[in-house]
Amino acid sequence: MNAGFRKDRAQSITSEVMEDERAPRYGPLMTTASTRPVTTDRHVGDYLREWRQRRRLSQMDLALEAEISTRHLSFLETGRSQPSREMVLLLAEKLDMPLRERNIMLVSAGFAPVYSQRSLDDPALVSMRQAVDLVLKGHDPYPALAVDRHWSLVSANEALVSLIGDVDPVLMKPPVNVLRLSIHPAGLARRIVNFTEWRNHLVHRLHRQVDATGDAVLAALIEELRSYPTPDAAARAPKTNHDHAGIVVPLQLHTEEGVLTLFSTTTIFGTPVDVTLSELAIEAFFPADPETGSALRRLAEKRQAAAAMAG
Structure with missing residues (x-):
């Protein structure tokens, strides 16, 4: 120096x-x-599966954590079922997703972002x-x-x-x-x-x-x-x-x-x-x-x- x-x-x-x-x-x-708007063209099930695998959890593991059936979780991942806003937030919490990613998953499920993003x-x-x-x-x-x-x-x-x-x-x-x-x-x-x-x-x-x-x-x-x-x-x-x-x-x-x-x-x-x-x-x-x-x-x-x- x-x-x-x-x-x-x-x-x-x-x-x-x-x-x-x-x-x-x-x-x-x-x-x-x-502070750009949150946008995505992916299905919520794709995000859910990606983050579950990133956390090295089986469908049974995550279902037990969220207290839902493995069948219901499987339907959410494949798109056969559409999650509620509360379900998206619950699964995001159990997956310990960053707030930014939680907003993206909400948008992918058709909901508005929950977490503010201010400059x-x-x-x-x-x-x-x-x-x-x-x-x-x-x-x-x-x-x-x-x-x-x-x-x-x-x-x-x-x-x-x-x-x-x-x-x-x-x-x-x-x-x-x-x-x-x-x-x-x-x-x-x-x-x-x-x-x-x-x-x-x-x-x-x-x-x-x-x-x-x-x-x-x-x-x-x-x-x-x-x-x-x-x-x-x-x-x-x-x-x-x-x-x-x-x-x-x-x-x-x-x-x-x-x-x-x-x-x-x-x-x-x-x-x-x-x-x-x-x-x-x-x-x-x-x-x-x-x-x-x-x-x-x-x-x-x-x-x-x-x-x-x-x-």
Whole structure:
């Protein structure tokens, strides 16, 4: 990372995002969710069968969960019977379908979507946006960010922005995909000490998401991440030996303050009934050792000093 990174660089990144016509005007590094009408030309039975198989359930398993007969479920899947709105919602719940997919299945059965899908700049979500900003700001001096279902950057705190200050500006054009930013040769890849380990971790995590959601965009992202070359330095680096093996996979990142060793946690909204909120996640990084904590605090002090001089 450039040793001379200053707060004005963080502001310039914010400006690049804010000036894009697709970005709203309410906050730094924010993007809006799609609110296109829900449409489908598939039969509800096709969705039902697809999701039952994705969950690795037999017709008998799902019928027992929903307390209906296997015969009735079979008729629903083949189209011999048409489900009621309540039955669609019941089966979707038992299949643990994402809210977005529940709306699609409702539409395929001839019903209106139940779950709202607002953009992040909708006045109804102002308190939720404030909660996200509060969590991110409160996590300083440790990096944290909010992402949507496709890992597009929604918001980030200053600690995170300072760590990505030297990536190719092309990668910072909205929508900013944080996994691409991490693994792309022009992104953070050359500064990730345990690049292979970290990429394998991200790919494994994406596989789990695809299994859970069936999202084709995430499936394509897996192949994209796999296609990027391993940086020369990372290829020569020995396998990292850390105290967290078997517990968490750390991110080890070169910075002007030395190598940071970080682990992450994921926070989501509890019991959301809005599609956008259900797909929003906060990734918060924590120092995995005392040295990393000290380094992050020093980086924060440098940002504050630079801001004071600029002010």
